Amino acid sequence: MPKLGMEPIRKDALVKATIVEIGRVGSLDVTVSQIAKRAGMSSALAHHYFGSKEDMFLAAMRHVMTIYGAEVRGALEAAEGPEGRIRAILRANFSPGNFRREAVGAWLNFWVLAQTVPEAKRLLAIYQGRLRTNLIVALRPLAGARAVDIAESLGALIDGLYLREVLKSGAPDGKAAVAIALRHLKAELARGA
Amino acid sequence: MPKLGMEPIRKDALVKATIVEIGRVGSLDVTVSQIAKRAGMSSALAHHYFGSKEDMFLAAMRHVMTIYGAEVRGALEAAEGPEGRIRAILRANFSPGNFRREAVGAWLNFWVLAQTVPEAKRLLAIYQGRLRTNLIVALRPLAGARAVDIAESLGALIDGLYLREVLKSGAPDGKAAVAIALRHLKAELARGA
DNA sequence: AAGTTTATTGACTCGTCAATCAACAAAAAA
C-alpha cells in the first residue's frame, strides 16, 4: 500500500482539514484526531508529519495567507489604473471566500494565536505589510505624499469592516463593505485636492 | 469561618480573576482551577457559584463591557460640544486601560467566543449598538442626515485601529489611533460641506 | 436546642487528548 511521495499529499490534506475543523468548531479547540480523521488518516500519522499540533496550526495559517496573497495578486493583475487597483484590493479582501466559515475561523483565531505564538505574530505582520505596500503603491499616483497615511487608515478600515461583517448576525455583505471603504477613500482624496 | 453574604464577593473575585487569567494565557484555554486559585478559593467553590466555565466567561464579558460602558459615559459627560463628544468617545476607546493585557485578551477572545456562543454574540451586539448610537448622536449636529453613514465607517475604523494596535509589535499608541480616526472624521465632514 | 441555610473544600469520577511506541508493510537501495 505505501506509495512513496506521500508526505506532501498528507501534509496538504492535514493543512486543509485543520482549517476546516477550526472553522467548524469556531475555535482552536480542535483535536488532532478530529483533524486527522477529516484528512483521512490516523492521528499518529498527523503527528508523524507535523511534530505537534502547533506546527499544524502554523502551517494552516501560512496556507490561508498564501491563498489570500494569491487572491490579491490575481485581482491586481487584472486591474486597470490606480483606482482600479484599489478596487481590486478591496474586492479581494471582501470576496465571498473570505466570509466562508473556514476563512473567518482562521482569521479570528489566528489573531488570538498571534498573542502568544511569536511565529503567528510574524506571519500576521507579513500579511499586514503586504496589504500596506499594495495600498501605498496604488495610492501613490492618487495621493502622492499622503499615500502612506491614507494606506494606514484604509488598511485599518478594511480590518474593522471585515470584523464587523463577520461578527454581525445575518449574511455578511462584502459589497457594502467595499462601498464604505471607497467612500472613505474618496473623502480622503477630496481633502487633499 | 463562613461569613454570610459571600456570594457577590466571591463572584466578583472570580470574574476579575477570569479576565486576568485570560489575559495572562492569551486564550480561553484557562482552567477553572487557575481562575479559582487566583481568586483565592477552591475550584469547587467556583463551580458552586457559577454553574460552568462558560457562565464564568459570560459574566467576565459582561463585566468588561460594563467597565467599557462606564468609561464612555464618564468621558461623554465631561465633553463639550459635538466634536468634543466625538473626541471623548475616541479617547475612551483608545485609553491605556483598553490596551492592558487583560482587556486585549478579553476583547480578542470574546470575538472568538461570539462565533459559537449566542449569548456572547448578543453581548457584543449590544456593545456595538451603544457605540453606534453614541456616535450618531454626536455626529448629528455636525453631519445631519449623513451621521448614520459616518458613524458606520467611524465605528469600523475604531475597531480596525484597535485591532492593529493590539496585534502590532511594540507598545500600542492610543494617541496615534485617535489622530487617524479624527482625520477620517474631518475628511468625511469636509466632503459633506 | 434542633433544624435549616450558606460557605467551603478535598477527594473523586469520568472523560479527553497530545504525544509516543512497537509493529507491520512495501518500495528502494545495496
Add this chain to the structure above:
DNA sequence: TTTTTTGTTGATTGACGAGTCAATAAACTT
C-alpha cells in the same frame, strides 16, 4: 536478497481538567 527508508496504525502512556459529592463548619431561624 538483505537492508534501509518511507508509510501507516492500534494501542498505550501520562497528564490534565470539568464537574460532582460527601463532609465539615459556622451562622441564622424557630
